[in-house]
Amino acid sequence: MNDIINKVKRFEANDNLVFIISSIDNLNKDILTDEEYNYVKKQIVLFKKDLVSVNKYDRWVFIQLINNEKIERNKLLEKTRIYGSTLVDLLNKNNIKKITLIDKYFETEIISAYIEGIYLGNYQFLKYKSKREKINTLEKILVFSDEISDDKIFELNNVLLSVCKCRDLINEPVMYLNAQIFSDEIVKMGEELNVKVEVFNKEKIKALKMGGLLAVNKGSIDPPTFTVFEWKPDNAVNKKPVVLVGKGVVFDTGGINIKTGNFLDGMKCDMSGAAVVACSLYAIAKAKLPVYVVGLMPCTDNRLNNNAYVPGDVITMHNGKTVEIVNTDAEGRMLLADALSYADKYNPEVVIDIATLTGAASRAIGKYGIVAMNSHADKEFDKLKQTSFFVNERLVEFPLWDEYDEAIKSDIADIKNLGGPDAGAIVACKFLEHFTDSPFIHLDIAGSAFLDKKYNYFTAGGTGVGVRLFYYYLKDFAYNS
Numbered sequence: 001m002n003d004i005i006n007k008v009k010r011f012e013a014n015d016n017l018v019f020i021i022s023s024i025d026n027l028n029k030d031i032l033t034d035e036e037y038n039y040v041k042k043q044i045v046l047f048k049k050d051l052v053s054v055n056k057y058d059r060w061v062f063i064q065l066i067n068n069e070k071i072e073r074n075k076l077l078e079k080t081r082i083y084g085s086t087l088v089d090l091l092n093k094n095n096i097k098k099i100t101l102i103d104k105y106f107e108t109e110i111i112s113a114y115i116e117g118i119y120l121g122n123y124q125f126l127k128y129k130s131k132r133e134k135i136n137t138l139e140k141i142l143v144f145s146d147e148i149s150d151d152k153i154f155e156l157n158n159v160l161l162s163v164c165k166c167r168d169l170i171n172e173p174v175m176y177l178n179a180q181i182f183s184d185e186i187v188k189m190g191e192e193l194n195v196k197v198e199v200f201n202k203e204k205i206k207a208l209k210m211g212g213l214l215a216v217n218k219g220s221i222d223p224p225t226f227t228v229f230e231w232k233p234d235n236a237v238n239k240k241p242v243v244l245v246g247k248g249v250v251f252d253t254g255g256i257n258i259k260t261g262n263f264l265d266g267m268k269c270d271m272s273g274a275a276v277v278a279c280s281l282y283a284i285a286k287a288k289l290p291v292y293v294v295g296l297m298p299c300t301d302n303r304l305n306n307n308a309y310v311p312g313d314v315i316t317m318h319n320g321k322t323v324e325i326v327n328t329d330a331e332g333r334m335l336l337a338d339a340l341s342y343a344d345k346y347n348p349e350v351v352i353d354i355a356t357l358t359g360a361a362s363r364a365i366g367k368y369g370i371v372a373m374n375s376h377a378d379k380e381f382d383k384l385k386q387t388s389f390f391v392n393e394r395l396v397e398f399p400l401w402d403e404y405d406e407a408i409k410s411d412i413a414d415i416k417n418l419g420g421p422d423a424g425a426i427v428a429c430k431f432l433e434h435f436t437d438s439p440f441i442h443l444d445i446a447g448s449a450f451l452d453k454k455y456n457y458f459t460a461g462g463t464g465v466g467v468r469l470f471y472y473y474l475k476d477f478a479y480n481s
Contacts (some may be wrong), residue, residue, distance in 0.1 A: 084117020085457035103145030162283035163464035170462025179299035212334030219308030247355035248274030248299030255328030269450035276466035360424030362447035377439035
């Protein structure tokens with residue numbers, strides 16, 4: 001795919017221009033007639049407009065005011081992304097294919113955030129559309145700026161493309177994207193970058209005694225996979241890797257405890273965590289960040305069949321612990337548990353899992369953030385949380401007190417896979433904590449991974465939340481640890 005964002009050293013008289021200003025005083029009057037300039041000034045000063053458009057018949061000129069007064073920095077960046085999303089809707093409405101951003105703000109982070117909003121707000125998943133009359137027209141974002149570097153342009157293209165790759169994977173139906181095809185897609189990413197990707201088949205998974213993954217897969221006609229995406233450059237700053245673990249349930253019926261009503265809607269998104277891990281590794285490897293990272297992605301669908309696992313079963317996991325099955329719809333933690341105990345063999349700096357794990361997390365904070373907890377990883381968690389507010393994929397920390405272990409005590413096994421009606425997101429993490437001895441961070445993206453309608457620069461469907469978070473966290477880890 002060609003880069004959508006390009007830096008230019010000049011712009012043409014007939015270009016569609018977008019001036020990004022912090023004050024009306026920044027605006028170049030030479031681009032506008034006196035009448036047009038007075039109109040723009042009136043809209044900004046008198047009517048308090050943030051975005052003003054001027055139709056010059058053969059082209060458009062847009063003036064975007066980004067006022068930085070009395071607003072916290074991270075909130076300003078998010079407001080700027082939303083401005084970009086608003087602009088791209090207007091561009092597509094007017095069938096504009098190319099714009100040139102003119103930097104009159106003179107600050108890389110602001111211009112970058114604005115581009116993020118445009119790029120991500122322009123995303124569409126059109127693979128299965130027979131008629132594409134509503135296809136977005138914007139194809140190119142040119143940037144005229146002395147502030148933004150070529151390296152930053154490369155980074156924006158890389159990270160934003162990776163988010164869109166993630167959205168594509170999440171939006172694919174299971175009729176195409178079963179566990180094997182998902183792993184094949186990750187192998188293609190590795191081949192593109194000449195990076196090691198290994199896929200464990202069902203026989204290897206059996207040999208590794210990954211009982212959780214195998215149990216969930218029992219109701220499926222498709223075999224499970226376990227994909228390992230490893231980025232280990234010679235100049236890595238860390239000898240012990242950061243391990244990312246993503247839940248890869250390509251469709252979740254709930255199993256024998258089948259989901260009812262509309263709770264099956266959107267369950268193709270239950271592999272969002274695995275997609276985030278894969279596309280984060282893709283962005284990190286493409287950028288050649290000097291950091292050792294391993295991505296682990298256990299994948300299967302959770303379906304009903306003659307031999308599907310059922311409540312009352314006792315499953316022996318990869319680390320030898322036994323789990324009493326209380327509810328087959330608590331399947332994600334079974335996959336993740338095996339992957340977390342497998343991650344320990346790397347002796348990781350920290351292991352971070354990401355998953356659409358619990359309805360409790362979604363009900364607690366909705367689409368506005370990520371429910372997060374940590375075990376013996378306070379320093380790493382603080383860094384990740386700081387990054388989360390920078391990219392506005394915000395972590396909301398829940399407690400992980402010992403008392404929550406009471407909910408998963410079992411009379412016939414070491415633990416059971418579900419607690420009672422209370423504190424579901426926390427109890428799920430408490431379950432996972434039993435399967436790793438490493439510093440551990442858990443991210444539950446059940447509310448933010450998939451949306452039923454557009455929200456700011458998040459289009460309907462998969463959001464890719466987590467890719468920007470992991471990329472910028474690991475970039476900071478590489479250069480500031």
